[in-house]
Amino acid sequence: MTVKYTEDHEWVKAEGDAYVIGVSKHAAEQLGDVVFVELPEVGKTFAKGDEMAVVESVKAASDVYAPISGDIVEVNSAIVDEPAKVNEDPQGAAWFVKIKPSNPSELDALMDEGAYKDFAGNS
Amino acid sequence: MPNQDYNELKKTPLYDLHLSLGAKMVEFAGYAMPVQYPAGILKEHLHTREKAGLFDVSHMGQAFLHSLEVERGAPGAHEAIAAALETLMPGEISKLKKGAARYTVLLSEAGGVLDDLMVSRPLRDDLQGMMFLVVNAARKKEDFALIQQKLGDRVRLDIAHDRALLAVQGPKAAAVVSRLIPGAAEQTFMTMRGYSWPAVDNGAYVVVSRLGYTGEDGFEISVPNSHAELLAKALLAAPEVEPVGLGARDSLRLEAGLCLYGHDLTPETSPIEGNIxxxxxxxxxxxxxxxxxxxxxxxxxxxxxxxxxxxxxxxxxxxxxxxxxxxxxxxxxxxxxxxxxxxxxxxxxxxxxxxxxxxxxxxxxxxxxxxxxxxxxxxxxxxxxxxxxxx
Structure with missing residues (x-):
């Protein structure tokens, strides 16, 4: 499956029966140098739109929202240890969490790459 | 910053230079100011501590204050203007040495800090009776109105609308600035000197103060608007210097334990509460x-x-x-x-x-x-x- 995006600049990609979630390259650029990441605990349940993680740059703190509802099955502790990875590879190695979705159809409402590029370009 | 009307904002003489350097501009105290350049806040911060950073702080308020009571250069001229200033601020101004700068505050009747500022006394004998003030951008209108209202019959307030202010901060600042302004490297912390720059006939009058807002060695250079971009480009041409925006200026001053007015000092806080x-x-x-x-x-x-x-x-x-x-x-x-x-x-x-x-x-x-x-x-x-x- 392709990558999908939210209006809050998260990306979602299928991996097995879970979905990998992170922040977009555009969001990482806007944030600037990331110095702190807080991730949820494995097993925690979120509804779509819930505050799920926190990412802070030198200048400001931002919330990361759950793009879809579900349970956290894995978190990427590498970005907690080395927050700068979020700037280096936000849509690859610096993924945030993996979610097992409770309602996969929520993905249909998210933007595809082209729609997100248009959206991010205007935001 | 998209979706914001920057035409409403004031611009410093370095506005075009900031854009050409790829700065991300934000509103600060009514000015369009660079918050960061492409290097980013983290690198700009570390570069300043390692080598030297150039900051545009032209939004700050600069003024020359002249005594109306004693003619400039005449005996007692400094004492006269110092006595006037001391009615508004608790700093030692009358015994301030020639060519020295002093950090002090403007106070309300309740003892609250209305602003923090630098007050400098000229070195030259013929300039005694004049003082140079640098105040915060967000407070300059109120500060200058207060000085005019309270001291208008004792001093003439000459607000330097025609001057920009460039800060060069970091361990390499003295080497860089003295290449352009020989003599600056001999100045010690909290001193102020006037120079002609470029050092040719009809050079501009620049006021160089060895101080800053980063905790590092460095200078603030007051330069006529007409020469601001020329000076900024000459400083940026030095291999040790990178441009630094307001983002790193804030993280640098925070590490240095220095107050940001309106946040760490307000009209409610006294200088004693403020630990200054x-x-x-x-x-x-x-x-x-x-x-x-x-x-x-x-x-x-x-x-x-x-x-x-x-x-x-x-x-x-x-x-x-x-x-x-x-x-x-x-x-x-x-x-x-x-x-x-x-x-x-x-x-x-x-x-x-x-x-x-x-x-x-x-x-x-x-x-x-x-x-x-x-x-x-x-x-x-x-x-x-x-x-x-x-x-």
Whole structure:
């Protein structure tokens, strides 16, 4: 499956029966140098739109929202240890969490790459 | 910043240069200012501590103040203008040495800080009776109105609308600035000198002060608008110099333990509460004669009810402005007024006000971040040692 995006600049990609979630390259650029990441605990349940993680740059703190509802099955502790990875590879190695979705159809409402590029370009 | 009308904002003489350098511009105190360049806040911050950063601080208010009571250069001219200024601020101005700069504050009748500022006395004998003031951008209108209103019959206020202000900060600043302005390297911390630049006939009058807002050695150079871009480009041509925006300016001053007016100092805080008692001259503590003297003298004797202190949060999570400070048993004892991640400290750092009983270095407190208590200790400032050049 392709990558999908939210209006809050998260990306979602299928991996097995879970979905990998992170922040977009555009969001990482806007944030600037990331110095702190807080991730949820494995097993925690979120509804779509819930505050799920926190990412802070030198200048400001931002919330990361759950793009879809579900349970956290894995978190990427590498970005907690080395927050700068979020700037280096936000849509690859610096993924945030993996979610097992409770309602996969929520993905249909998210933007595809082209729609997100248009959206991010205007935001 | 998209969707914002920058035509409404004031521009410094370096606006076009900022854009050509790829700066991200933001609104600050009514000006369009660079918050960062493509290198980003972290690199700009570290570069300043390692080599030298160039900052456009032209939004700040500059003014020359002239005595109306004693002719410039005549005996008693400095004493006259110093006496006038001392009615508004608690700093030692009359005994300020020739060519020296002093950090002090403008006070309300209640002893609250209306602004913090630099006051400098010229070196040259023929310029005695004149003073150079640099005040905060967000307060300049009010400051100059206050000076005009209170001292208008004793001094002439010449607001330097025609001047830009460039800061060069970092361990390489002296080498860089003295290549352009020979003599600047001999100045020590908190001194001010006038020069002609470029050093040819009809060069512009530049005022070079060896001070800054980063904790590093460095200079602030007041230059006519007409020569600002020329000087900025000459400074940027030095291999040691990179442009630095307001983002890193803030993280640098936070690590240096320096106050940001409107956040760490407000009209409600006294200079004693603000932990800047050094802005109140020794003689003046005894004599008073400045607004709010009663409160300030009382706080000097009895101690203030609350005090600005440094805070080191445990772990990596920064505590930002507005975070509540609690005692370990959960009572509110104060509030964070500035906080973030210190790139040179390699850790989060903050400052804030706490009740005096909790102000001792090493005191355990909790900072409430996203609803959760974050353990922190009261710490000495600066968080990164000052490296001023004292000769």
């Amino acid at each position: 008692a050094f802005a109140v001259g020794k003689r003046r503590r005894e004599e008073g004669g400045f607004p709010g003297a009663e409160r300030i003298q009382r706080e000097l004797i009895e101690g203030p009810k609350r005090l600005r202190i440094g805070l080191k949060p445990e772990g990596r999570a920064p505590a930002r402005e507005g975070a509540e400070i609690q005692s370990v048993d959960g009572q509110k004892i104060g509030e964070v007024t500035s906080g973030g991640f210190g790139p040179s400290a390699g850790a989060p750092v903050a400052m804030g006000y706490v009740e005096a009983g909790f102000s001792k270095t090493g005191t355990q407190v909790n900072l409430i971040v996203r609803g959760k208590p974050l353990p922190a200790i009261v710490a000495d400032m600066p968080f990164v040692p000052h490296r001023y050049y004292r000769g």
